[in-house]
Amino acid sequence: xPPATDQLSxxxxxxxxxxxxxxxxxxxxxxxTVTELAAPFPMTVQAVSQHLRVLERAGLVxxxxxxxxxxxxxxxxxxxxxxxxxxxxRGFWEQSFDALERRLDG
Numbered sequence: 433x434p435p436a437t438d439q440l441s442x443x444x445x446x447x448x449x450x451x452x453x454x455x456x457x458x459x460x461x462x463x464x465t466v467t468e469l470a471a472p473f474p475m476t477v478q479a480v481s482q483h484l485r486v487l488e489r490a491g492l493v494x495x496x497x498x499x500x501x502x503x504x505x506x507x508x509x510x511x512x513x514x515x516x517x518x519x520x521x522r523g524f525w526e527q528s529f530d531a532l533e534r535r536l537d538g
Contacts, residue, residue: 439491440517443510446490451475452483456492459506463496469504 446452455469470480484504487493491510495502 439510440513442490443492443514446486446492447514449483449486451480452487455480455483455487456506456511459493459504463503463505465501465503 447456451473454473458464458469458472466477466481466484469484470477473480484493484495488495488504492507493504494507495504
């Protein structure tokens with residue numbers, strides 16, 4: 433079993449939280465500051481900043497520096513790696529759905 437600190441584990445751990453997934457979805461539209469990212473959430477800017485740190489440690493987000501601002505941006509490589517790992521199981525779940533469909537139709 434691989435160590436819990438490998439990149440794929442860090443990616444899935446970061447993606448386990450719905451707030452972090454929502455932050456990534458927002459960053460898919462372009463970079464944003466912590467304040468901009470915090471706006472739609474019923475939590476403090478500090479709480480969103482903590483979520484960003486988790487995403488940053490997992491390599492899903494990087495923060496820049498533009499004057500006084502520190503805009504965050506999405507990094508795609510860890511998501512690509514997670515997708516490639518999940519893709520290995522596509523045949524299994526498609527076969528499972530096909531079998532379920534046959535059972536429901538029959």
